[in-house]
Amino acid sequence: MDVFPAGHPLLQAQQLKHTFRTGRCALQSVNVTIHAGEMVAIIGRNGAGKTTLTKHFNGLLKPTAGTVLVGGQDTRRVSVAQLARTVSYVFQNPDHQIFHGRLFDEVAFGPRNLGLSGKELDQRVASALDAVNLAAYVDRDPAELSRGQRKRATIASVLAMKTPVLILDEPTSGQDYQESRQIMAILQQLHQQGHTILLITHDMELVQEQAQRVLVLGDGQLLLDGSPDELFRQASLLQIAGLRRPPIIDLQHRLEELGLTASVPTAESLAAALASRIQQGPSVHVDPTPGRNAACP
Amino acid sequence: MPKITIDNLSFAYPDTSTEALKEIQLTIEPGEFVAITGATGAGKSTLLRCINGIIPHFQPGTLQGAVYLETSAGRSAVGRVSTPHLARYIGSVFDDPEGQIVSPIVEEEIAFALENTGVDPTQMDERIQHALDDCGIAHLRQHPTNRLSGGQKQRVAIAAALALAPSILILDEPTSELDPDGTEAVLHVLSELHRQRGITVIIVEQKINLLAPLCDRLVLMDQGRIVLEGPPRQVLRQADVFTQLGIELPVPARLMHALVKEGALPPLDSPGAPPVPLTVDEAYTLSQALLTGS
Numbered sequence: 001m002d003v004f005p006a007g008h009p010l011l012q013a014q015q016l017k018h019t020f021r022t023g024r025c026a027l028q029s030v031n032v033t034i035h036a037g038e039m040v041a042i043i044g045r046n047g048a049g050k051t052t053l054t055k056h057f058n059g060l061l062k063p064t065a066g067t068v069l070v071g072g073q074d075t076r077r078v079s080v081a082q083l084a085r086t087v088s089y090v091f092q093n094p095d096h097q098i099f100h101g102r103l104f105d106e107v108a109f110g111p112r113n114l115g116l117s118g119k120e121l122d123q124r125v126a127s128a129l130d131a132v133n134l135a136a137y138v139d140r141d142p143a144e145l146s147r148g149q150r151k152r153a154t155i156a157s158v159l160a161m162k163t164p165v166l167i168l169d170e171p172t173s174g175q176d177y178q179e180s181r182q183i184m185a186i187l188q189q190l191h192q193q194g195h196t197i198l199l200i201t202h203d204m205e206l207v208q209e210q211a212q213r214v215l216v217l218g219d220g221q222l223l224l225d226g227s228p229d230e231l232f233r234q235a236s237l238l239q240i241a242g243l244r245r246p247p248i249i250d251l252q253h254r255l256e257e258l259g260l261t262a263s264v265p266t267a268e269s270l271a272a273a274l275a276s277r278i279q280q281g282p283s284v285h286v287d288p289t290p291g292r293n294a295a296c297p
Numbered sequence: 298m299p300k301i302t303i304d305n306l307s308f309a310y311p312d313t314s315t316e317a318l319k320e321i322q323l324t325i326e327p328g329e330f331v332a333i334t335g336a337t338g339a340g341k342s343t344l345l346r347c348i349n350g351i352i353p354h355f356q357p358g359t360l361q362g363a364v365y366l367e368t369s370a371g372r373s374a375v376g377r378v379s380t381p382h383l384a385r386y387i388g389s390v391f392d393d394p395e396g397q398i399v400s401p402i403v404e405e406e407i408a409f410a411l412e413n414t415g416v417d418p419t420q421m422d423e424r425i426q427h428a429l430d431d432c433g434i435a436h437l438r439q440h441p442t443n444r445l446s447g448g449q450k451q452r453v454a455i456a457a458a459l460a461l462a463p464s465i466l467i468l469d470e471p472t473s474e475l476d477p478d479g480t481e482a483v484l485h486v487l488s489e490l491h492r493q494r495g496i497t498v499i500i501v502e503q504k505i506n507l508l509a510p511l512c513d514r515l516v517l518m519d520q521g522r523i524v525l526e527g528p529p530r531q532v533l534r535q536a537d538v539f540t541q542l543g544i545e546l547p548v549p550a551r552l553m554h555a556l557v558k559e560g561a562l563p564p565l566d567s568p569g570a571p572p573v574p575l576t577v578d579e580a581y582t583l584s585q586a587l588l589t590g591s
């Protein structure tokens with residue numbers, strides 16, 4: 001990974017357009033640069049172009065106009081197999097990705113292509129399956145796993161690759177809270193180690209908690225490139241892009257109407273603020289109008 | 298409108314050592330809105346498959362106990378009812394929407410569902426339009442189904458099930474790939490259908506913060522068993538079970554539990570304890586009442 005020092009422009013879309021053969025223009029002139037070592041969330045409505053955009057970074061789709069560079073190389077001039085050494089990808093639908101009859105072989109497929117074998121291969125597979133809690137299923141047919149387990153199997157495949165860039169299309173869909181936080185912890189750890197992580201998600205809580213940078217797509221255009229805080233302050237953008245504030249942010253905004261604040265909003269910190277206000281005795285400043293909704297459009 | 302009785306149901310997939318479902322006992326009244334949640338592999342989809350008849354009609358395995366459908370005409374085990382007959386009562390959205398779609402064009406996919414159940418052709422157009430509108434995909438009516446985004450495909454599968462307006466609607470994580478707006482819209486439509494037409498809704502979801510205010514009953518599953526079930530306000534009192542299972546307690550309920558810990562509210566099982574808030578609005582109202590001392 002020393003080929004891409006932190007901060008180096010690693011994934012670049014320049015005036016990227018993609019028009020499908022149906023005539024549908026799914027990306028219209030997108031400009032974005034992802035630097036080595038970044039962790040970026042991509043969000044937006046169904047059909048906004050999130051998957052179309054990220055598939056340009058592993059070369060599965062080529063621009064119909066404009067340019068996409070991966071590690072400085074034009075994706076039109078590099079084979080998908082070659083790009084796979086830099087970028088690994090978790091598909092939105094796990095069943096588009098899984099094609100082996102045994103989980104071990106499924107996860108070993110990528111590393112084998114990188115030339116790994118023997119003990120090292122075994123270790124890679126074992127630790128990747130362990131990370132996603134599927135070690136017990138190593139000899140099972142992935143087709144016989146539950147949907148959420150299949151999704152985690154495809155995440156294991158990518159973890160075993162250890163490529164500089166990981167792109168994950170909705171990695172936590174179908175996972176429960178603990179499982180999705182576990183997946184995010186693994187990704188954060190990789191991020192700490194210098195990997196560049198791009199993830200598509202519809203989970204706003206996850207965006208708020210985990211992303212440093214958010215790209216909001218709408219109708220094939222980049223509507224915002226900023227921080228989660230910036231995003232959740234822009235009511236009109238949230239509406240246009242079909243997004244919601246996470247419930248905790250909503251609650252924080254509502255309780256601000258009652259004069260309650262917490263620097264890091266959690267249910268617990270807000271409750272503590274409320275409890276200490278109650279101890280100070282009945283408040284004089286409270287607006288008694290019930291159900292007032294000023295903070296949430 | 299049939300009642301569903303699940304009586305001591307256990308199920309094991311072929312060649313597996315552990316049962317995917319263990320001694321499930323559950324009665325779902327006609328017109329109930331039931332939300333089921335739990336970790337991956339907990340058995341949620343398997344349970345739905347036992348209710349809509351995929352198990353045992355299409356999926357082999359070892360089944361003990363039974364699922365019964367009960368109407369005024371009598372009671373029969375799902376395994377003994379023919380699948381075309383089941384299809385008259387039950388509409389399903391599977392966890393794999395793409396695998397469910399069979400038609401090349403969106404409109405045909407909805408029409409296909411309707412034709413199969415003998416809907417009057419003169420009503421067809423309106424039913425299709427309505428279902429597409431409800432799922433926010435009216436603009437995709439003539440679109441090829443294999444050239445849709447993931448969330449668009451999921452919306453098509455939901456629209457096909459909604460168009461049928463069956464007495465029992467079974468949905469397996471129908472919003473897993475939907476954007477926040479679409480998720481709210483679809484859940485709202487389900488809730489309206491349930492309220493206005495008395496349709497039974499059985500939905501598996503991870504987004505219980507959105508389901509809790511809508512459903513009559515919340516069911517938590519873990520390792521093939523039902524661990525906890527009941528009206529949401531009751532279930533959400535048991536924060537410890539949520540923690541133990543790794544299921545997220547919705548923010549409004551968390552606020553209340555934290556207020557109890559802070560001593561600002563009496564323990565939730567004491568008489569006179571206020572009901573658990575299900576929405577941010579309810580949490581706001583509760584906080585306000587505490588501050589004004591009312």
Ligand SMILES: Nc1ncnc2c1ncn2[C@@H]1O[C@H](COP(=O)(O)OP(=O)(O)OP(=O)(O)O)[C@@H](O)[C@H]1O
Pocket residue numbers: 020021022024025026044045046047048049050051052053092443444445446447448449474476
């Ligand atoms: N193969 C294709 N041919 C034609 N149009 C397509 C194709 N794949 C996707 N589209 C269209 O391009 C647009 C962008 O699709 P894309 O899959 O990138 O959306 P997305 O943002 O990933 O949505 P989702 O959240 O539903 O996954 C959509 O309107 C979709 O209908």
Ligand SMILES: Nc1ncnc2c1ncn2[C@@H]1O[C@H](COP(=O)(O)OP(=O)(O)OP(=O)(O)O)[C@@H](O)[C@H]1O
Pocket residue numbers: 143144145146147148149174310311313317335336337338339340341342343344392
């Ligand atoms: N076709 C199959 N053959 C063998 N085992 C299976 C099969 N389908 C599911 N299982 C196993 O049965 C258990 C329950 O699976 P099920 O699909 O019901 O879980 P789930 O709660 O729906 O999970 P998810 O949230 O991932 O969809 C899991 O351990 C799974 O691995």
Ligand SMILES: [Mg+2]
Pocket residue numbers: 050051052092169446447448
């Ligand atoms: Mg997508």
Ligand SMILES: [Mg+2]
Pocket residue numbers: 146147148341342343392469
């Ligand atoms: Mg499932």
